[in-house]
Amino acid sequence: xxxxxxxxxxxxxxxxxxxxxxxxxxxxxxxxxxxxxxxxxxxxxxxxxxxxxxxxxxxxxxxxxxxxxxxxxxxxxxxxxxxxxxxxxxxxxxxxxxxxxxxxxxxxxxxxxxxxxxxxxxxxxxxxxxxxxxxxxxxxxxxxxxxxxxxxxxxxxxxxxxxxxxxxxxxxxxxxxxxxxxxxxxxxxxxxxxxxxxxxxxxxxxxxxxxxxxxxxxxxxxxxxxxxxxxxxxxxxxxxxxxxxxxxxxxxxxxxxxxxxxxxxxxxxxxxxxxxxxxxxxxxxxxxxxxxxxxxxxx
Ligand SMILES: Cc1cc2nc3c(=O)[nH]c(=O)nc-3n(C[C@H](O)[C@H](O)[C@H](O)COP(=O)(O)O)c2cc1C
Numbered sequence: 001x002x003x004x005x006x007x008x009x010x011x012x013x014x015x016x017x018x019x020x021x022x023x024x025x026x027x028x029x030x031x032x033x034x035x036x037x038x039x040x041x042x043x044x045x046x047x048x049x050x051x052x053x054x055x056x057x058x059x060x061x062x063x064x065x066x067x068x069x070x071x072x073x074x075x076x077x078x079x080x081x082x083x084x085x086x087x088x089x090x091x092x093x094x095x096x097x098x099x100x101x102x103x104x105x106x107x108x109x110x111x112x113x114x115x116x117x118x119x120x121x122x123x124x125x126x127x128x129x130x131x132x133x134x135x136x137x138x139x140x141x142x143x144x145x146x147x148x149x150x151x152x153x154x155x156x157x158x159x160x161x162x163x164x165x166x167x168x169x170x171x172x173x174x175x176x177x178x179x180x181x182x183x184x185x186x187x188x189x190x191x192x193x194x195x196x197x198x199x200x201x202x203x204x205x206x207x208x209x210x211x212x213x214x215x216x217x218x219x220x221x222x223x224x225x226x227x228x229x230x231x232x233x234x235x236x237x238x239x240x241x242x243x244x245x246x247x248x249x250x251x252x253x254x255x256x257x258x259x260x261x262x263x264x265x266x267x268x269x270x271x272x273x274x275x276x277x278x279x280x281x282x283x284x285x286x287x288x289x290x291x292x293x294x295x296x297x298x299x
Pocket of ligand 1: 018019040070106200216217
């Protein structure tokens with residue numbers, strides 16, 4: 001169980017995933033039992049400059065209570081300016097993204113090399129809001145340089161409520177397997193609750209030092225990973241499409257469906273034909289017919 005300020009989180013958390021965890025997919029995962037959902041990362045610099053695109057990334061649904069927005073950047077003043085205006089319950093800071101366009105700006109995983117700045121960011125937010133602030137990071141920047149402990153100490157002293165650790169180094173990006181042993185070591189020494197992330201279910205044994213688990217890519221394959229109900233690609237796809245059409249236009253809906261069907265239908269007979277049909281579909285109703293047809297083949 002994880003306590004974030006007045007919010008008690010039970011159940012695994014959906015990891016933020018840029019390009020995937022929009023309001024429709026987060027709602028779907030929440031319906032499937034996710035304990036907490038987090039938006040994909042949103043640039044504080046973008047928000048300070050009032051970009052409309054960034055606003056869309058922060059759309060929340062009613063079911064997302066408590067709601068959590070993930071921010072990235074490196075200037076404490078930007079974070080403070082944005083934190084004052086955010087309409088959400090919890091603020092998460094990305095200190096783990098390894099992508100060059102992010103770290104070259106000093107954002108994301110670059111903050112592992114600058115724990116003092118990481119602490120200043122958390123402090124700047126805590127100075128302007130009572131909302132719980134969490135931090136998401138990795139084991140370190142360079143392989144085998146375990147910098148997470150110093151970062152955790154700094155953000156905890158500044159008032160962070162919890163930290164998520166993905167058990168890879170930034171330089172690894174997504175290669176190899178997440179190191180659950182290193183994450184557990186950090187959990188044992190962390191002054192604040194630690195949320196374990198990275199290949200959960202494959203390498204991570206349950207342990208009382210871990211406050212919660214965060215699941216990313218496995219949820220893309222099967223949102224029922226949260227409630228342990230049997231995998232149901234057809235039902236999942238239909239509900240996901242329904243939610244997408246509720247929040248977005250047809251073009252966006254079809255684009256998302258193309259991405260998700262690769263994961264949902266990976267083990268389904270006829271999935272190749274289904275994906276080909278969806279790749280040329282120009283309307284949601286064509287997509288739904290293709291899903292019905294594929295389901296018929298599987299009965
Ligand atoms: C497509 C994709 C997009 C991601 N975007 C973000 C992001 O916006 N913010 C973030 O903190 N992590 C992001 N991540 C990392 C995930 O949150 C998570 O830490 C990682 O996938 C490991 O967990 P998993 O093994 O359960 O997938 C992303 C990962 C993927 C695969």
